[in-house]
Amino acid sequence: MLxxxxxVQKSGNYWLYQIxxxxxxxAGLPQKSFARQHPIYQKAxxxxxxxxxxxxxxxxxxxxxxxxxxxxxVEPILDLDAFLAQCSHVWTHSFWxxxxxxxxxxxxxxxxxxxxxxxxVTSAARFxxxxxxxxxxxxxxxNPEEFLQHxxxxxxxxxxxx
Numbered sequence: 001m002l003x004x005x006x007x008v009q010k011s012g013n014y015w016l017y018q019i020x021x022x023x024x025x026x027a028g029l030p031q032k033s034f035a036r037q038h039p040i041y042q043k044a045x046x047x048x049x050x051x052x053x054x055x056x057x058x059x060x061x062x063x064x065x066x067x068x069x070x071x072x073x074v075e076p077i078l079d080l081d082a083f084l085a086q087c088s089h090v091w092t093h094s095f096w097x098x099x100x101x102x103x104x105x106x107x108x109x110x111x112x113x114x115x116x117x118x119x120x121v122t123s124a125a126r127f128x129x130x131x132x133x134x135x136x137x138x139x140x141x142x143n144p145e146e147f148l149q150h151x152x153x154x155x156x157x158x159x160x161x162x
């Protein structure tokens with residue numbers, strides 16, 4: 001069985017990922033992982049902010065092109081079927097776009113998480129002030145409240161579009 005997990009960022013995706021993984025394990029179903037076989041896996045396990053997500057098979061779909069992403073590491077997926085054959089559970093934040101319907105059709109099950117948009121924007125504002133985000137994606141805002149004042153529309157629009 002091949003599962004796709006999808007949802008807008010800051011909706012509880014990692015929590016959902018853990019629940020699905022635990023459920024698969026309890027059911028005794030085999031769990032394959034492209035990420036755990038990839039050379040970046042050993043390095044990703046040492047990354048300070050996302051080490052616990054090193055084994056996640058993360059799929060990014062942009063304009064019909066597929067990418068394997070691990071933190072700031074991005075690699076094009078040249079053969080999607082070969083990639084998916086090495087996976088049991090794939091996670092994406094990708095928006096629906098041209099080509100995603102054919103990609104999503106390759107999965108046996110799709111689990112989509114929806115979180116109250118007020119909670120999503122609050123979580124996103126706090127996330128932007130974590131050490132990782134301040135280092136990798138600094139903002140001009142000084143705190144989460146100011147961030148929300150400037151970017152509320154943008155964050156809500158992303159939730160609606162997803």
